[in-house]
Amino acid sequence: MSLSEQLELFSEVPAALVIPSKLPVPTKPAADIAVVPTVRPPSLAAGTRWREVRTGTQTIGFVLQRSRRKSIGLTINDDGLLITAPSWVGLGQIDEVVIEKSRWILDKLSVSQARKAQMAMAHTRWQDGGxxxxxxxxxxxxxxxxxxxxxxxxxxxxxxxxxxxxxxxxxxxxxxxxxxxxxxxxxxxxxxxxxxxxxxxxxxxxxxxxxxxxxxxxxxxxxxxxxxxxxxxxxxxxxxxxxxxxxxxxxxxxxxxxxxxxxxxxxxxxxxxxxxxxxxxxxxxxxxxxxxx
CATH class of the missing domain: 3.30.2010.10 (Metalloproteases ("zincins"), catalytic domain)
Structure with a gap:
């Protein structure tokens, strides 16, 4: 399945990225990606675990959830990166996906974190003098x-x-x-x-x-x-x-x-x-x- 990481100005932005379970590890990870913090959530839902993968740019942490789906899915939510994967997919394959898609992951995490910061400050605008x-x-x-x-x-x-x-x-x-x-x-x-x-x-x-x-x-x-x-x-x-x-x-x-x-x-x-x-x-x-x- 071929995926584009650079989205056109007027094109749809996927809420979740679904990719095959086998992808090659890139030989030259992108070096121009700003460091984006990935922090373990204070609590994890039942059936999930926290995992970290070192990429060419930085370490990326994520919540891993096993499911009955047939492919590996990447979703950015309030806790950061959530990866859902079939039970038969090995951790090595999951790590390869994170490395391969590190640019997409870090871009979307950066957008999500900026959005949360904006929302946290929004109340200061909705008042007299805002x-x-x-x-x-x-x-x-x-x-x-x-x-x-x-x-x-x-x-x-x-x-x-x-x-x-x-x-x-x-x-x-x-x-x-x-x-x-x-x-x-x-x-x-x-x-x-x-x-x-x-x-x-x-x-x-x-x-x-x-x-x-x-x-x-x-x-x-x-x-x-x-x-x-x-x-x-x-x-x-x-x-x-x-x-x-x-x-x-x-x-x-x-x-x-x-x-x-x-x-x-x-x-x-x-x-x-x-x-x-x-x-x-x-x-x-x-x-x-x-x-x-």
Whole structure:
């Protein structure tokens, strides 16, 4: 079974990686992977054990569980790396898989740990005086008013750092309620702004879509299918407008080229000259980790 370790910007990210039980040990393990701590969980479920394997980069610890499945499965969960393997597969074969897939494992562990750190800090944002990213700037949440709608004290689609979003909530409001109201406001803004940019670039490209809608996908920024339906991740509203334009144009270009060929990128450049900067910035981001709230 062949697997790709480098995922395309708009492709699905697997929640779990399933691979055959026999893989060769690499002769040159990747040397450019940052050290990622793998710590034994404080407790182990019945029928599992902790095991560590030394790779060319670092030692990787994982929870091993035997099962009736026919192949070795790798999953990243809250405790780190979980490997499920048939009872007849030897420990040596399991170790070989860990070494072979060490790049994938460390990449996903790094993302997972960053996500948990973000979640641990999230409560500091969901309060009076907290700040959130909006169209490339940081805006401040203000509570204390108990009546009226959510109000943004700034230019709706041209914010500057320090603009205020006033919520009709007491300063003692529960964090989850603050988050839900802010998310609803952000999605409303995304719906309006993305629609404006879609209409603009559809006019520039002389193309048409069937319909579009917001997405909450955790694995992609946008998508376009052969029927002319476009989806855009609402969390793009956290980014500066040039990056949003790039994703919008990326999906519009798929109306002509349902691939990532040279013709496709030529079409992107025709609609949005100089798109490369935004593409390079977005390539460094992972929808699974953004927004940071």
């Amino acid at each position: 700040d959130i990213p909006y169209l490339g700037n940081r805006i401040i949440l203000r509570l204390g008013e108990t009546q009226g709608p959510t109000r943004f004290l700034g230019s709706a689609f041209a914010p500057v750092d320090g603009d205020t979003l006033r919520l009709a909530l007491p300063v003692t409001a529960e964090h989850g309620r603050i988050r839900d109201i802010v998310h609803a406001w952000l999605q409303h803004q995304a719906q309006a702004w993305f629609d404006q940019r879609l209409q603009h670039f559809l006019s520039v490209s002389q193309l048409q879509i069937k319909r579009w809608r917001l997405s909450s996908a955790a694995t992609r920024w946008g998508s376009c299918n052969s029927d002319g339906n476009i989806m855009l991740n609402w969390r793009l509203i956290h980014f500066e407008r040039d990056i949003i334009d790039y994703v919008v144009v990326h999906e519009i270009a798929h109306l002509r080229e349902m691939n990532h060929s040279k013709n496709f990128w030529r079409e992107v450049g025709r609609i949005l000259p100089g798109f490369e900067r935004a593409r390079n910035i977005l390539r460094q981001q992972d929808p699974a980790c953004l927004p940071l709230i």
